[in-house]
Amino acid sequence: MIEKKGSILTVREDIKVFDCTIRDGGLVNNYHFSDAFVKAHYETCVAAGVDYMEIGKNVSPTIMSVDEYGPWNFCKEEDIRRIVGENKTDMKIAVMADIGRSLKEELIPKSESVVDMIRIATYIHQIPAAIELIEDAHAKGYETTVNIMAISKSFDDELDEVLSQLSKTNVDVIYIADSFGSFYPEQIKKLTEKYLKVAQENGKKVGIHAHNNLQLAYANTLEAMIYGTSFLDVTISGLGRGAGNCPLELLIGFLKNPKYKLMPVLKFIEEYIVPLEKELDWGYSIPYMLTGQLNEHPRAAMKARDEKDTxxxxFYKSLMVD
Amino acid sequence: MIEKKGSILTVREDIKVFDCTIRDGGLVNNYHFSDAFVKAHYETCVAAGVDYMEIGKNVSPTIMSVDEYGPWNFCKEEDIRRIVGENKTDMKIAVMADIGRSLKEELIPKSESVVDMIRIATYIHQIPAAIELIEDAHAKGYETTVNIMAISKSFDDELDEVLSQLSKTNVDVIYIADSFGSFYPEQIKKLTEKYLKVAQENGKKVGIHAHNNLQLAYANTLEAMIYGTSFLDVTISGLGRGAGNCPLELLIGFLKNPKYKLMPVLKFIEEYIVPLEKELDWGYSIPYMLTGQLNEHPRAAMKARDEKDTxxxxFYKSLMVD
Structure with missing residues (x-):
């Protein structure tokens, strides 16, 4: 039986607030954030006491078009430095690598980069390729995480095998990713127990990346945290693909560590999110609820939202067609 | 240590889906719903398998103005019958009574009414008056609930005393009401344990009425349910005061009892909620988050939203002034 770590009134030093606004939010606008937006966001995260900020993906420009996607889909070193300089702060910078789109040949050594962490996003069937990227990034001096996607569609024994394989790698953090926003807190608790057992036996940490299809992103993040998950993915105002993510401002409102500050986040919301909400669509809505309830990829819901289809x-019938 | 009742895959016969769209939603528009809206909503609830529908409040027209408030603030028998007829359905009709605004002299006997249940909303300091209303409604043949409001501001021993007093009455259901939307699932679990102990020893049921200030209305409703709460308050699309309530469509998507149907609810949302969202403001937003995090009444946030103040x-500073 898994036990609670800490209490509702204490500080847990293992907790890391991990902001992925630019990376997950970039899925909404193909990474076309202005430098002013990313710079303000970076400064907000520093002022708010955020522990890690994920500034985008390191997809290879030989694979995706630099005409179609903005700079944060590629995260060239000079682009990152234009925002963060030498990043002389307590906050670490992360970048996400996609299997088949990010090339290890293009990853420069940590000693030459302002990036601290590479996060490898992988489906279960891509695990050998993911391990290759993990070990390459680790050998080059980066912290690493692995985010196993779409586990709500996987068989339990396959997930166990994947966790066992990952436990033998040098990865630092293994993420529970609720890709379709379909998990309930009870299920997150069971997953936390499963992941944490493997992680603890192998000196690793566990993370959670939630989506808000069922208005449970925050609740699921709290549930995972309560039972020992350390790395907590959030985005400002939940900005992220589809129903979005766990809002940073909700999590910071809960955490008792005085290093986290809400006021800078409210400033960013006033100045950058309020106008953005008039341009971009994200967050909970009925189509995302339906794909979440049916444990499906949100892509059909994204199309319905794009077309303002109510x-x-x-829509529900179309999802249930065999 | 409290134990879970049932599992994520089973049906629990004690569960009652309680729709309070018209009653809590009426707080947003002073009960000015058209007959067409209320009629469509009633038919939706019947078709969706809802167990109870709360059609408004039974405030005395001698106390609040019938010019200012629509008919569902008063719930005259003829107004209700205009919508539900004799209500020859499996769904029960409820009405909420407010202390000091609802008069027992005006409550007709159940034998003459199409209403099945009277819900008494009370603050802790009004408990003697609440008990008077409970016993009067019970004696007249109604089912009764008591919804103890603002308990996040009460002392634990006072709440215990109130529960003890209520346990000696004829009330059928005691409600956990998260009036300010400030509770976390861990706290809801503790409250459920407390309420359930008193209820079970005295042959009563427990209910939950959640608000969505922290995006936790659904999660808190699930948490209360898992540990034995039976009466689950919901509104369609969360329509309700401030940050709104637990959405009916989310709860029905979770419950495994095949009597609950999602499709009629989607129909109502398409036809009545989509247009209403253009006229009325409700649901999660930053001001409601802030009053929820500070455990305050949402009134200041309602004003900010009315004034479109971003x-x-x-706003946050103004809430923290001593």
Missing amino acids: KYRE | KYRE
Whole structure:
């Protein structure tokens, strides 16, 4: 039986607030954030006491088009430095690598980079390729995480095998990723128990990346945290693909560590999110609820939202066609 | 140590889906719903398998103005019958009574009414008056609930005394009401344990009424349910005061009892909620988050939303003034 770590009134030093606003938010606008936006966001994260900020993906420009996608899909070293300089702060910088799109040949050594952490996002069937990226990034001096996606569609024994394989790597953090926003807190608790057992036996930490299809991103993040998950993914105002993520401002409102500050986040929301909400669509809505309830990828819901389609019954029926 | 009741895959016959869209939603528009809206909503609830529908409040027209408030603030028998007829359905009709605004002299006997249940909303300091209303409604043949409001501001021993007093009455259901939307699932679990102990020893049920200030209305409703709460308050699309309530469509998507149907709810959302969202403001937003985090009444946030005020830092500071 898994036990609670800490209490609602204490500080847990293992907790890391991990902001992925630019990276997950970039999925909404193909990474076309202005430098002013990313710079303000970076300064907000520093002022708010955020522990890690993920500034984008390091996809290879030989694989995705630099005309179609903005700079934060590629995260060239000079682009990052234009925002963070030498990053002389307590906050670490992370970048996400996609299997098949990020090339280890292009990853420069940590000694030459302002990036601290590489996060490898992988499906279960890509684990050998993921391990290759993990070990390459580790050997080059980076902290690493692995985010196993779409586990709500995987068989339990396959997930166990994947966790066992990952436990033998040099990865620092293994993430529970609720890709379709379909998990309930009870299920997150069981997953936390499963991941934490493997992680603890192998000197690793566990992280959680939630989506808000069922209005449970924050609740699921709290649930995972309560039972020992350390790395907590959040985005400002939940900015992220589809129903979005666990809002940073909600999590910071809960955490008792005085190093986390809400006021800088409110400033960023006033100045950058309020206008952005008039341009971009993200966050909980009925189509995302339906894909979440059916444990499906949000892609059909994203299309419905793009088309401002509110024929929810027709949409629901279309999801249930065999 | 409290134990879970049932599992994520089973049906619990004690569960009652309690829709309070018109009653809590009426707080947003002073109960000015059209008959067409209320009729469509009633038919939706019947088709969706809802167990109870709260159609408004039974405030005395001698106390609040019938010019200012619509008919569902008063719930005259003829108004209710205009919508539900004799209510020859499996769904029960409820009405909420407010201490000091609802008069027992005006409550007709159940034998003459299509209403099945009277819900008494009370603050802790009004408990003697609440008990008077409970016993009067019970004696007249109604089912009764008591919804103890603002308990996040009460002392634990006072709440214990109130529960003890209520346990000796004829009330059927005692509600955990998260009036300010400030509770976390861990706290809801503790409250459920407390309420359930008193309820079970005295042959009563427990209910939960959540608000969504912290995006936790659904999660808190699930948490209370898992540990034995039976009466689950919901509103369609969360329509309700301030940050709104636990959405009916989310709860029905979770419950495994095949009597609950999502499609009629989607129809109502398409036809009535989508247009209403253009007129009325409700649901999670930063001002409601801030009053929730500070455990305050949402009234200041309602004013900020009315004025479309997005100066969130100023608002936050104003809440923290002594």
